[in-house]
Amino acid sequence: MIKCISCGMEYEDDNIIYTCNNCGSILEVICDVDVSKEIFNCRKSTMWKYKEFMPVNESSIVTLQEGGTPFCKCEKLGEKLGVELHVKVEGSNPTGSFKDRGMSVGISKALELGVNAVGCASTGNTSASLAAYAARAGLRCIVLLPSGKVALGKLAQAMFHGADVISVKGNFDEALEAVTALALEGELYLLNSVNPYRLEGQKTIGYEIVDDLGWQSPDRIILPVGNAGNISAIWKGIKEFHRAGFMEDLPMMTGIQAEGAAPIVKAFENGKEDIVPFENPETVATAIRIGAPVSALKAIRAINESDGYAETVSDEEILSAQKLLARTEGIGVEPASAASIAGLIKLVEKGVVDKNEKIVCIVTGHLLKDPNTAINACTEPVEIDADIDKLSKFISGL
Numbered sequence: 001m002i003k004c005i006s007c008g009m010e011y012e013d014d015n016i017i018y019t020c021n022n023c024g025s026i027l028e029v030i031c032d033v034d035v036s037k038e039i040f041n042c043r044k045s046t047m048w049k050y051k052e053f054m055p056v057n058e059s060s061i062v063t064l065q066e067g068g069t070p071f072c073k074c075e076k077l078g079e080k081l082g083v084e085l086h087v088k089v090e091g092s093n094p095t096g097s098f099k100d101r102g103m104s105v106g107i108s109k110a111l112e113l114g115v116n117a118v119g120c121a122s123t124g125n126t127s128a129s130l131a132a133y134a135a136r137a138g139l140r141c142i143v144l145l146p147s148g149k150v151a152l153g154k155l156a157q158a159m160f161h162g163a164d165v166i167s168v169k170g171n172f173d174e175a176l177e178a179v180t181a182l183a184l185e186g187e188l189y190l191l192n193s194v195n196p197y198r199l200e201g202q203k204t205i206g207y208e209i210v211d212d213l214g215w216q217s218p219d220r221i222i223l224p225v226g227n228a229g230n231i232s233a234i235w236k237g238i239k240e241f242h243r244a245g246f247m248e249d250l251p252m253m254t255g256i257q258a259e260g261a262a263p264i265v266k267a268f269e270n271g272k273e274d275i276v277p278f279e280n281p282e283t284v285a286t287a288i289r290i291g292a293p294v295s296a297l298k299a300i301r302a303i304n305e306s307d308g309y310a311e312t313v314s315d316e317e318i319l320s321a322q323k324l325l326a327r328t329e330g331i332g333v334e335p336a337s338a339a340s341i342a343g344l345i346k347l348v349e350k351g352v353v354d355k356n357e358k359i360v361c362i363v364t365g366h367l368l369k370d371p372n373t374a375i376n377a378c379t380e381p382v383e384i385d386a387d388i389d390k391l392s393k394f395i396s397g398l
């Protein structure tokens with residue numbers, strides 16, 4: 001069953017529907033499961049470990065073994081900031097971002113619905129993931145990308161997996177509007193995060209964090225927010241495990257946006273549930289360069305219900321956090337992902353995060369998704385003859 005989050009209207013699972021026919025608001029999948037957590041014991045560590053909580057039949061599952069990502073305790077960075085820090089490394093998913101979790105469920109659902117073509121608008125990662133899962137399922141894939149603004153690793157993936165890649169003159173929000181119109185015309189099955197099945201996959205990040213911590217909640221989960229599907233999904237997952245009695249406490253959901261693309265932070269600061277879109281969003285973190293997030297209402301509710309927080313970070317803070325994480329803890333992430341670490345640093349400085357809090361930062365995509373930003377942050381290597389004397393002299397002079 002699918003339900004409208006505003007008016008409560010319910011729809012059958014086999015409806016191809018993205019927003020409520022009655023009030024236009026966004027939808028969510030109802031998940032009503034009664035199992036004991038012992039059933040998860042000894043299962044392989046992928047997100048399908050929690051298959052009872054997934055809204056697809058086991059026989060239709062399309063998977064690349066997504067989920068079960070590293071959960072790294074970061075002692076050095078944690079000590080520096082005065083918190084217990086764990087980092088959930090979503091760049092370790094099959095195509096290098098958390099989107100694979102959502103696409104595994106979304107594409108499985110697409111097969112159940114019998115569609116021939118799937119599509120999305122994307123700042124990059126959604127398209128890379130959709131292209132791979134559509135290829136695996138044998139479905140046509142059409143992706144609309146904001147022209148000139150998609151990081152090269154992601155663009156290469158979408159093209160290489162055989163998607164029809166269209167560069168749209170406009171930003172992500174405009175591309176999303178266009179692909180939504182195509183979906184409503186019946187041209188394709190839309191797999192942006194407005195599709196509630198996508199979020200059913202992504203909610204497993206929340207499940208895994210609780211499982212990783214020995215069936216306990218962290219004090220706070222911090223993550224970057226763009227179109228706002230992920231924070232909404234993780235909160236949904238956490239609430240489901242809480243309702244199932246698998247954990248006692250709840251985490252404060254803390255969303256971080258780039259200064260130049262921060263409609264959710266502004267709404268949070270103004271105590272509003274509605275956002276005012278950013279007309280021309282801009283940030284080095286192109287993955288979250290989004291002015292009108294479709295899941296804003298779910299995200300703002302997640303932040304408020306969990307007594308969480310929303311904060312902005314500058315491009316400079318993002319790039320400096322990206323380097324800090326790479327060089328202190330060995331975790332390479334793309335700029336948008338580093339927004340979670342930049343946000344943590346800022347919130348510690350502001351006193352919003354208490355000393356000794358148990359924090360989970362979610363880093364959403366791999367460093368190599370955006371190779372140009374990584375290369376530009378470094379100096380070119382010096383070229384030297386393969387001569388031991390010259391090399392020794394050079395190394396000792398460094």
Ligand code: F0G
Pocket residue numbers: 097099121122123124125126127193224225226227228229230231287288334336337364365
């Ligand atoms: N981090 C990365 C690396 C992303 O690619 C995205 C979103 C986010 C964070 C934000 O997640 O949208 O659920 O709030 N990327 C989308 C895309 C928009 O098209 O790949 P969100």
